[in-house]
Amino acid sequence: MIDSFFTLDKYSNYLGWQMPPGMPDGSFMHTGFTGTYVLGIPRHKLSMVLLTNRQNLGTDATGFFPDVGPLRLAAGQAILAAVDPQSTSAHFEPADFQSGKWLKGNTHTHTLESDGDSPPDTVAAWYKSHGYNFLVLSDHNVWVDPARFAYLFDSTFMLIPGEELTTRFEKKPVHVNGLNIPRVIPQITDSTLLGTIQKNVDAVRAMNGVPHINHPNFGWAISEDVLWKVNNDKLVEIHNGHPLVHNEGGGDSPGMEMVWDYLLTKGKRIYGIAVDDAHHFKGEFAANRANPGRGWVVVRAGKLDALEIMTSMEAGRFYASSGVELDSIRVAPQDITIGIRQRGDFKFTTEFIGKDGTVLKKTGANPATYHLSGSEAYVRATVTNSGGEKAWIQPVFVVH
Numbered sequence: 001m002i003d004s005f006f007t008l009d010k011y012s013n014y015l016g017w018q019m020p021p022g023m024p025d026g027s028f029m030h031t032g033f034t035g036t037y038v039l040g041i042p043r044h045k046l047s048m049v050l051l052t053n054r055q056n057l058g059t060d061a062t063g064f065f066p067d068v069g070p071l072r073l074a075a076g077q078a079i080l081a082a083v084d085p086q087s088t089s090a091h092f093e094p095a096d097f098q099s100g101k102w103l104k105g106n107t108h109t110h111t112l113e114s115d116g117d118s119p120p121d122t123v124a125a126w127y128k129s130h131g132y133n134f135l136v137l138s139d140h141n142v143w144v145d146p147a148r149f150a151y152l153f154d155s156t157f158m159l160i161p162g163e164e165l166t167t168r169f170e171k172k173p174v175h176v177n178g179l180n181i182p183r184v185i186p187q188i189t190d191s192t193l194l195g196t197i198q199k200n201v202d203a204v205r206a207m208n209g210v211p212h213i214n215h216p217n218f219g220w221a222i223s224e225d226v227l228w229k230v231n232n233d234k235l236v237e238i239h240n241g242h243p244l245v246h247n248e249g250g251g252d253s254p255g256m257e258m259v260w261d262y263l264l265t266k267g268k269r270i271y272g273i274a275v276d277d278a279h280h281f282k283g284e285f286a287a288n289r290a291n292p293g294r295g296w297v298v299v300r301a302g303k304l305d306a307l308e309i310m311t312s313m314e315a316g317r318f319y320a321s322s323g324v325e326l327d328s329i330r331v332a333p334q335d336i337t338i339g340i341r342q343r344g345d346f347k348f349t350t351e352f353i354g355k356d357g358t359v360l361k362k363t364g365a366n367p368a369t370y371h372l373s374g375s376e377a378y379v380r381a382t383v384t385n386s387g388g389e390k391a392w393i394q395p396v397f398v399v400h
């Protein structure tokens with residue numbers, strides 16, 4: 001009976017219990033809406049009950065009750081540190097991929113409002129009918145009001161407003177997406193390449209939006225040392241489905257994954273996203289056309305809400321994909337475990353990658369696990385299927 005309560009389901013949860021982030025294997029937790037919390041740590045024969053009343057002060061300006069998650073985590077960790085000094089040696093930062101649910105979305109696509117070939121409602125309907133939960137229509141320097149298409153919204157699908165701020169510095173294209181922005185933001189060109197990128201990023205932040213730097217290798221415009229100097233950005237495209245953007249690099253120019261590891265190794269906390277940058281919804285779907293469905297993100301969020309999705313993405317609570325789907329990601333103090341969703345008779349190779357892009361472990365197992373050695377600065381992972389499609393698991397940082 002007890003065993004069946006403590007058997008992991010396919011989402012890596014116990015029956016009626018969740019896995020607490022940052023706790024030893026076998027720990028379990030349950031949260032209540034009013035702010036109650038129960039934590040069990042069988043390894044140390046410990047249980048903790050935390051009672052708060054998070055409803056007492058009412059909702060904040062965005063309509064949410066205060067988030068007591070950080071308090072729960074801090075209380076649990078203080079108790080754990082007292083009984084288990086080992087828990088304060090090298091460990092992964094807590095990363096919660098258990099609460100909430102997976103939401104699939106694309107943050108970069110085009111319509112007839114700029115250089116796409118189909119009207120916004122046709123484009124939105126394509127994503128909705130292909131199982132996406134959210135979509136950003138990001139036309140070049142055009143903001144499309146999602147309220148025009150509210151009839152497409154339901155409990156499974158929403159549009160998040162956005163724009164692709166599109167400019168050049170000299171001959172180099174500078175494209176920065178603004179997600180969840182309330183109106184059009186004029187693109188900005190500055191006296192340097194870095195300044196041009198930074199000012200567009202800052203303009204998005206000034207509107208409480210979320211910026212992401214698009215296809216850095218398009219036009220071989222934005223090198224890794226320039227990306228390193230940009231501030232206040234958390235997201236960069238490491239996979240873009242447009243056929244002309246050079247995801248893989250070539251010659252003396254590194255591919256986007258290598259650029260990502262360069263930034264992470266130098267200490268920039270940046271997460272890699274996949275998008276399709278679709279322009280072509282009509283006619284033949286072919287490798288030389290910018291068709292939809294070639295890149296997306298799957299975000300862990302409590303509900304289908306733009307702000308919640310944005311917050312999760314900027315905290316790295318998502319994975320990027322060009323075709324591989326996951327059931328679960330679990331980060332324990334010493335381990336990362338990735339549950340890969342089986343599809344047909346596909347086989348999967350998982351690579352765990354650390355600083356300078358070094359492959360730390362390669363495995364064909366599912367779930368794929370990595371055990372911390374203690375010398376890593378960060379660990380990220382890619383899962384590649386036997387058809388060449390990929391999932392990119394975000395870096396988890398190591399506390400020493």
Ligand SMILES: [Zn+2]
Pocket residue numbers: 164175214215
């Ligand atoms: Zn672009």
Ligand SMILES: [Zn+2]
Pocket residue numbers: 108109110164277
């Ligand atoms: Zn684009």
